[in-house]
Amino acid sequence: MSDRILTAPLPDTAASSSGPAVYGKIARRILPFLIVCYLMAYLDRVNIGFAKLRMLEDLSFTEAAYGLGAGLFFIGYLLFEAPSNILMMKIGAKKTIMRIMVLWGLISMGFAFVQTPTQFYFLRFLLGVAEAGFYPGIILYLTFWFPSRYRGKMLALFVTAIPLSGVIGGPLSGWILQSMDQAHGFAGWQWLFLIEGLPSVLLGLAVPWFLTDSPHQAKWLSAEEKRNVLADLEEDAQRKTQEGGDHSSILAMLADRRVWTMVALCVCQAIGIYGVSFWLPSLVSGLGYQNVLQIGLISAAPFGAAAIALNLVGRSSDRRLERRWHLIGAFLVGAAGLVASVWLHNTPIAALVALTVATAGVYSATTMMWMLPSLFLNGVGMAAAIGVINSIGGLGGFVSPYVIGLIKDSTQSTSGGIYFIAVVAVIGAVLTYRLPKSLVNR
Template identity: 50%
Template sequence: MGSPAITQPYPTSATDDLADATYRKVGWRLLPLLFVCYIVAYLDRVNVGFAKLQMQGDLQFSEAVYGLGAGIFFLGYFLFEVPSNVVLHRVGARRWIARIMVTWGLLSAGTMFVSSPTAFYVVRFLLGAAEAGFFPGIILYLTYWYPAARRGKATSLFLAAIPFAGILGGPVSGWILQGMGGVNGWAGWQWLFLLQGLPTVALGLVVWRCLDDRVKDARWLTPEERTLIAREIAAEEAGKAAPKIRAVLSNPRVWLLALVYFAFVSGLYGISFWLPSIIKALGVQGALDIGLVSAIPWTFGVVAMYLVARSADRRLEYRWHSAIAALVGALGLVLSVAWHGHAVWAMAGLTLATMGIMATLPVFWGMPTSFLGGTAAAAGIAFINSFGNLSGFSAPYLIGLIKDATRSTDAGLHMLAALLVAGAVLVLFARPGKPVPTR
């Protein structure tokens, strides 16, 4: 049933004390910047869900047009993800992540000029192509700095940007929609894309200036600290596979994990794109009020993500942690539908669903990063992520079609719950190898 538990999870020597202090130092240096970058990345990806509250009426888009436009982002993402991550591994994270952020920030801001379904589809596709490589690039980048027994916690802190984007982005998006409409003759949704796109460009320039590619480049670490990290990473990499890219993409374990991630991410994007509309259907009116209410599920999601990832790291066990979290997410979606007529209970269901879905993500990434190294890791992580994110295309589009046909999102939420159950079953068959304990 997965890897054995660590029998001594806490430091017992001066070496362990040095390691803990060193990785805390790394965390404070890298994670705040990566965290903020992913907040704006996620806002740029899903702000179309809030823009829909006004954009759909202004441009006369059907639910299916909106769902296709929201999801077509992921086709561009899928096509360019693997080559983008391979380039990052070769040229370094600093310049490549900076390039990614500047280009997608400009395209996101440019969405304010969309006036037809075709233009909407084109700009969303280009936005996905521009952003391809950012998320798997960061997951790969963390393997350069953290061994497996510490990476889950670091990954969870980075991925906490997703629920924080919901906590902060919901109220901010609602305020922009409600308060900026008509300023300079632009609609609130146009201001939303502009004001959430341009900060990404500025952050890209910060990344260019501040991010270090590898441990050896980190002048802010002492020689002893750099040696400690390099030794632990080298010991772990020695036990990983580094096959050719073609072999990685045909590896059954990689495909199985890609299918699992597809199921998990379906739940994430179903919630992300449709949460504002679901909350509105529960009777909450006003863009700002919808934004404030939408922060509730994401707040609980932060807590669940951190606690589950910490538990998985201590036990070096990822399959059962992922499966149980996915089942909790599915239960929450089912309950939100069952309690549809009662706003408070329906929100409790959505909150439980968000907690389960968010908890799957950092734990899941402990599996592929445990057995892939070097260029194989760059290609494998990117492929799993890009394939999984195809659900970002299919889930919103299918929910849009279902809502057009039934005038309700209930059947769509049941579909997402079924996918999460399927992911929970499949992940129990994933045996990607045991991470190497570092202490």
């Protein structure tokens, strides 16, 4: 999609539409479908955490092998994410999202037939290649529709899909593992991949009927509404150029130190969110809960709390036009909850409450961190930067599960891994504090 699509002239009109009204209309039109898509995408990404409860024993995989495979997803992600975002600027969001969803749904279903660690590693890498560009692509896509003053709320609504995947996926995954084990000769974990991968394929095929590439192409907006939205977006772009320089080129983006600070922050939030996402079922199991359906139901509570918390934090940040302390607070709450979950390990209910607080913190940190890049980046440079930030920063998603797996294999406990995630969250809070005030208060 070119910048010309976003700035094409529209007929003049005498009146002006209400900002909140038109952006509410846009949100109701595009966000529900995006949320459902990402819910299924994220479910396909992290259902390996539930499959692990039975898969490792059936296939004789070690904890380290699982952690390595879980993390290899992010290597494929790293290599193909920025190119995917740049391609989306050229061919549009519809074609990009459709391609991504169909491919990753099919690959996710392929995990049902894994027999060796090598096969597991290969498919996890391919899943990362297939999904590369989806999350940063949507971050970019939202900048085509919403100016910065609405973006915190809208991003929070979209990111709600991540914890919702846990709320829905936990009980669903537990039920599949328990009730469908050995049905038609397939293990429960095999049915898990088959059943949860198919909706992504179907949703991908439905993309052309639900999404529009840009406001200028939206037949469901009036000419006046298009004019006002594009004027708001142009005003945002001009302000960013005046305050932070020209980021319309990739080289200008790479020369900006703030981009690399965003990469570091992305590493911190990725280590937190994927450490919790991949290991929460195992952590719940470690508290003494063994029935897989029970584990799934209990795991839904932390994700439900995260869905509420990240929206409250996003709305609060937009109302106050303040980003720094919202992000610092989220990082520190996540760290405190993780440490408390280890200290309270012998009291399962209290430990579960601590894990719930930790999950709410790390997911809120993800929402707030992704508010920042679009506040100072423009054009193709922004597309490339979001891809670079998420791909390199996403290596935290490789480090986190692998390190926890190694620690658990060597110590027979996840406590050291949890402390590692907590320390990284504190580092994220310190990096956030050092951000320029002009960047984080708008």
